Amino acid sequence: MPAEDDFTVTPYAVEGDVDYDRLLEQFGADALTDDQRAAFPDPVHPLVRREVFYAGRDVDAFLDAANAGETHSVVTGRGPSGPMHVGHVFPFYFAKYLQDRTGALVYVPVSDDEKYLLKDESVGAISDHARENLLDILAVGFDPERTRIVVDTADADVVYPLAVTFAKDVTQATVNATYGDPVNVGLSFYPAVQAAHLLLPQLVEGRHPTLVPVAVDQDPHVRVCRDVAAKRRYDVDKPGALLSKFLPSLDGPGKMSSSADAPGILLSDDREAVFEKVRTRAYSGGRSSVEAHRRRGGNPDVDVSYLLLYYFFEESDERVERLAREYREGSLLSGELKEIAAETVADFLEAHQERRASLGPLEAELPKFRLAEAERRNARRRAGFPDDSLAQQ
Incomplete structure (x- = not known):
């Protein structure tokens, strides 16, 4: 952010009193219009009609497809760094609302690799967080026929080939300009993994409008992915974005946190x-x-x-x-x-x-939501990997 701003908003840090209108100028996104809000399925969700989701990119293409009954998808994910609080879960309930009203496909990437790179925790600890988070995501009640959950380390056979392909279109200069200097080489590569997440629905199902409902601090991931999609080396549309304000911290308006100094309301709280x-x-x-x-x-x-x-x-x-x-x-x-x-x-x-x-063990519940082998082949093939590639051996 420019020096005159008294707040910071990145995927890895939110500090200060956030000026949401100024963020739109910095990020180049557009405020939602009254017509766009009215085009969401009836009844329009409170998050939209009360302008919690207040801005976006290419929202019209998604709404047009949803209202016409054409293929459309929603991508909203989770970085398993600890227990989930209420600020983490509302995008999932919003995605379920869209799925229930419009039949949207919902893709949920779980970025356990990113959180390992960011946090001073072991692989085992991050894996434990992921298991608990997955149960909370499943409790939202998604339709398994129209929902795919992708865990980066468990689905590396599809995520990694796609990320390598997209990494060729992301320069280190772009990473530095968008995120600041990464603290390790893994985070330098991670924008390519995020591009794999956001483009995966189109690589599985074919070209169609995709919407990414996220808090505004996650918009840099969408911007980099849109740059990748614009290269037109892939038969995909730029993913759209629906950007939300932050659910307030208990200590005052701002981003809800699960840290000790600003406790959040956990999904496990009685x-x-x-x-x-x-x-x-x-x-x-x-x-x-x-x-x-x-x-x-x-x-x-x-x-x-x-x-x-x-x-x-x-x-x-x-x-x-x-x-x-x-x-x-x-x-x-x-x-x-x-x-x-x-x-x-x-x-x-x-x-x-x-x-x-009421859910069974994760090992029994999760397979219903994982990519089928044909879907994995589609994604790799549309990203340029031949059907007889070693990734399928």
């Missing part, structure tokens, strides 16, 4: 843990006393309890508007708003946890 975190850690937009709050009202725009409801956990627009109005008027107190938010989040987590508990 009701008691949710209430404790929201009551004691959720930043309040209220006044310093009940009397002052009754007289002057609070600010829901910075109140984390309200933002949790607004961003994802409350379906009803009427209810979130009423809560904001009452909070500004002072008739709704901060403590009362925290109780409402904690109850709503806890209900969501209990339903998620029940679905996860």
Whole structure:
């Protein structure tokens, strides 16, 4: 970011008070229009209609295909660096919404290799995180006939050949300009792996519009991949992007974290843990006393309890508007708003946890979502590997 910016947004670091409009200028993305929001399947998801997903690239092509019943796909992945929190899971629930409403194909890359390169953890620890994360992803309830989950180290027979092919179109200068100086050679190569993730649906199914719903800090991966696709050496379209704001940290508006200094609400948290975190850690937009709050009202725009409801956990627009109005008027107190938010989040987590508990062992559940051998052959062939290549031996 330029020196005058007082925030940093990269795939590996988010710091400061993020100016989302200025990010669009820096990244060259476009704000979603009212017409684009209205073109999402009915009912339009709260994340779209409330402008949490606020910008994108080539969104129209995806929406046109979805509304016409033509082939279209969604790619949204997970880097298994630890337990998942609620900020990690909302893109998966959004992808399920698209799959349910439009029949979208959903591809879920799990980048265990990237997280090993980034984190001071063993391969075994990252693998354990991946197993737990996969169960949470499966608990979302995707259709196995229209969903493929790809784990980089387990699916290296398809990911690596594609990445090597795309790496030829990514220079080190591009990597440095987009990400900064990588801390190791593995991260220099990783943008090519990300390109393999984002182009995989087209390499399996044939050319079609793809949408990547991600938090805005992940947009650099999409930009590099779009540059690769633009080389036209491959029969693919540039992947589109749908960029979201960050679900707020409990410590205040910003990116939710699972680190100790800014705890997130984990998908494994029970009701008691949710209430404790929201009551004691959720930043309040209220006044310093009940009397002052009754007289002057609070600010829901910075109140984390309200933002949790607004961003994802409350379906009803009427209810979130009423809560904001009452909070500004002072008739709704901060403590009362925290109780409402904690109850709503806890209900969501209990339903998620029940679905996860109903799953069988990962070894029994995951095979239904893995690439079939014919799909692997299609991907390698469309990337230029002949049908008799050693990758298939």
